[in-house]
Amino acid sequence: MSEWTLDTPVAFFVFNRPEKTRRVAEQIAAARPPRVLVIADGPREGHPTDTDRCERTRAVIDDIDWQCTVKQNYADENLGLHERFSTGLEWVFTNEHRAVILEDDCLPNESFFRFCDTMLETYRDDERIMDITGSNHLGTWKDGQQDYHFSYYGSIWGWATWRRSWEWYDPEMRLWSETEVRQQLRDVIANDRHADYLAYIYQQTFENLETWDYQWGFARQINSALSIVPSRNLISNIGFDETATNTTDTDSEFADVQQYSLDPPYTRPDCVGVDRAHDERLHRMRPISHRNRFLREGRRLYNRGIDYLGW
Numbered sequence: 001m002s003e004w005t006l007d008t009p010v011a012f013f014v015f016n017r018p019e020k021t022r023r024v025a026e027q028i029a030a031a032r033p034p035r036v037l038v039i040a041d042g043p044r045e046g047h048p049t050d051t052d053r054c055e056r057t058r059a060v061i062d063d064i065d066w067q068c069t070v071k072q073n074y075a076d077e078n079l080g081l082h083e084r085f086s087t088g089l090e091w092v093f094t095n096e097h098r099a100v101i102l103e104d105d106c107l108p109n110e111s112f113f114r115f116c117d118t119m120l121e122t123y124r125d126d127e128r129i130m131d132i133t134g135s136n137h138l139g140t141w142k143d144g145q146q147d148y149h150f151s152y153y154g155s156i157w158g159w160a161t162w163r164r165s166w167e168w169y170d171p172e173m174r175l176w177s178e179t180e181v182r183q184q185l186r187d188v189i190a191n192d193r194h195a196d197y198l199a200y201i202y203q204q205t206f207e208n209l210e211t212w213d214y215q216w217g218f219a220r221q222i223n224s225a226l227s228i229v230p231s232r233n234l235i236s237n238i239g240f241d242e243t244a245t246n247t248t249d250t251d252s253e254f255a256d257v258q259q260y261s262l263d264p265p266y267t268r269p270d271c272v273g274v275d276r277a278h279d280e281r282l283h284r285m286r287p288i289s290h291r292n293r294f295l296r297e298g299r300r301l302y303n304r305g306i307d308y309l310g311w
Helices: 018-031 050-061 080-095 110-122 179-189 192-208 213-222 276-284 288-304
Strands: 010-014 035-040 069-074 098-103 106-108 129-133 148-151 159-162 226-230 235-237
Touching: 010 018, 010 050, 010 080, 018 050, 018 098, 018 106, 018 110, 035 050, 035 080, 050 069, 069 080, 080 098, 098 106, 098 110, 106 110, 110 129, 110 159, 129 213, 148 276, 179 192, 179 213, 192 213, 192 276
Parallel strands: 010 035, 010 098, 035 069, 129 226
Antiparallel strands: 098 159, 106 235, 129 159, 148 226
């Protein structure tokens, strides 16, 4: 693999965790992308250590020592997940046609960069595909048969996409208010339990808009588009601790999961279509108590119709 060089720029989202940022930055440095676009949120009010930690995090970027172009999009004040990621990725795809995207707690291995780079090139004109993820939350899936598969549930823990895909993104998720679109989502997913779960998640997102990533999954699914998922996991989330915004459970089964190598040439699936067996297995990985609650609430939303969702 030493003769290969990464052609795709890397977008790197950071905040106030210098130690984790450095670990991920070291992996980016090993891949030597031609351009690095760094997006940083600003310190939060009422958090006296944030200013120093944000400064030390941004100082990690100053240590980039290979020949590349570094662009910075740093917020002076704290924008929060919803606005910082939405505006940051809009900036990325104003500058680039495609990008590999990493957060400061998504630790990739060497295989991740080459896999994303190859998939971005292979499927660049195939609008059935909207993104590529490096995370396989099952660990492995059909890895003795093929090197990747297609899913409706791509992870954003280490991923890549194109400008053509990002054009479908709406941070306000306004199409969720349309009856026909909600029914289209249900038709695409073609599984009542999954659709009920998504109804709950997307209604909560639509009402609160505190995050950015569910909107991306929604955009992909209502366009009947797919994610490419590697047959072996290439990302380990190192952010499960008290410093995280969402991933605070250190005992989570998704924390610090094992990584595997995945080297070219990559064996393709027999066809471009969703692997429903994979998606069902992934759906069942969610904690049973959460899954049952979401299913009950999602079914209630569909049943109440006009009263709750404005149908």
